Amino acid sequence: MKRLSVIFAALSLSTAAFAGAADDVVVHEPYVRLAPPNAPATGAFMVLRNGGAKAVKLVKAENPASRLTELHNHINDNGVMRMRQVPAIEIPAKGEAVLKPGGLHVMLIDMKAPLSEGQVVPITLGFDDGSSKVVEVKVQKVMPAAMPAAAPMQHGQHHH
């Protein structure tokens, strides 16, 4: 019995060692945006904190709710939003990567079924050292207060 527990301890140790980057990265405030029922895609947002001494790259994401999962960014080019797939999202050593509306996101593409508020989507995050972790992410209605600060409004000249 004692021997068995030693084996278990060794096993769990080796699992932890293998986990690598996945163990250093802690996910905060994750959510999937509740989209209209017929929206073909939606986004998942979160803060990834790296407690390790080495930079980590998030290189892929998977989820069972959509047929395709990609890492994306938005570039605001003078008011034109250009969404682009990115090969990786870097999380600096002792730092964080912020995935938020208008910027980096995990994009859930080609939904298998409409999501409902409160539903949990398990998203598997894969890192550059081959380790991965599963995050249980709730589907939420996104409040506009969480949006990035706005640029000033442009009013036109009034001709009378």
Add this chain to the structure above:
Amino acid sequence: MSSERLLLAIVAVLVAVIVGVAVLWQPDAPAPAAPPTLPAGGEFTLQSADGPVSLKDFRGRVTLLYFGYTYCPDICPTTLSALTAGLAQLTPEERARVAVVFISVDPQRDTPEHLKTYVAFFDPGFVGVTGSPAELGELAGRYGVFYQRQPGGKDDAYIVDHTAETFAVGPDGRLLARMAHGTPPDQVAALIRQYLNQP
């Protein structure tokens, strides 16, 4: 030219200047502080699930126009949520005098029926419209809107780059302002109020 003719010409120019100043002089008008130029904007007729929709259908109301597409996972829903939240800050009387029109620049995927379900998620009163590529291109030009389908992606999974500003059209159909992406709800409500109460 005789000196008499020259004198006559000078007098004529002076009279023209004086008359011009008298006509154009508006002591009450605020000095124009180099306002940003707005695109021409103007009329359109596009297709909704409930038939054709024209900008002139909304005369007497402040109309907010947004050009987007429903495949958009983030930018369009963010804007539509902010408009919904902004409208919620208005009184029912004010709300009744505001229209929101979502114009899809992706008619290949966004049918009028699809658009109706999509916009109703944010507010059942929102109107979703689209048109032919030629109609949309012409309209976008007048509103200074850019959009472009990106190469790559499968047949049904392409990205469209697009202007993410919201346009405010006054009760008389005139384009009055544009709001940047990410304008918070209280600013949306303030802008609408300003134009509703404008003489």
